Amino acid sequence: MKGLIIVGSAKVGSHTTALSQYLKGHFxxxxxxxxxFDLAERPIHQxxxxxxSNPTESYKNNLQTLKSKAREADFFVLGSPNYHGSxxxxxxxxxxxxxMDDFKMKPVGLIxxxxxxxxxxxxxxxRLIVRSLLGIAVPxxxxxxxxxxxxxxxxxxxxxxxxxxxxxxxxxxxIISFVKNSPYEHLK
Numbered sequence: 011m012k013g014l015i016i017v018g019s020a021k022v023g024s025h026t027t028a029l030s031q032y033l034k035g036h037f038x039x040x041x042x043x044x045x046x047f048d049l050a051e052r053p054i055h056q057x058x059x060x061x062x063s064n065p066t067e068s069y070k071n072n073l074q075t076l077k078s079k080a081r082e083a084d085f086f087v088l089g090s091p092n093y094h095g096s097x098x099x100x101x102x103x104x105x106x107x108x109x110m111d112d113f114k115m116k117p118v119g120l121i122x123x124x125x126x127x128x129x130x131x132x133x134x135x136x137r138l139i140v141r142s143l144l145g146i147a148v149p150x151x152x153x154x155x156x157x158x159x160x161x162x163x164x165x166x167x168x169x170x171x172x173x174x175x176x177x178x179x180x181x182x183x184x185i186i187s188f189v190k191n192s193p194y195e196h197l198k
Contacts, residue, residue: 012043014083018090018101025123028167080112092124113145117188
């Protein structure tokens, strides 16, 4: 089984990326493949149904890779920093490029991070989007704060908060349980 973790932070090496890497490790411990698609490292072009824009080959290739990985995924994790009380525009753009067929009856985990006031509002907004895409948002979600992380010597963040480490395990367990026991497999 494989999953796709889409990181919607505009910053390379973000807190959301660090949390995604932590979760990826837990999925792999259970024998599940989880690939991180970081939109800061692999940007895609704005959705343009008119065809007026001329995206670079790099952006086009990134989008094709995202679409291909989404079709193959058995589950998703959507991650975003808190941008003005909601999720990021680059994550919204990525989701606009995907379809209901990509998400239909698949479990979706929601994660976020706040630098200021801790808020789960971005995750509440994403929960509505997941429902519109016919995905199934798992009950446990993770909303961290910058203070839940520390930096390694190389400047990369890691999740230090033990409460969120435990919550991350529950989060992964819920997604795995749903994938393994889904009564909706025939509807995909």
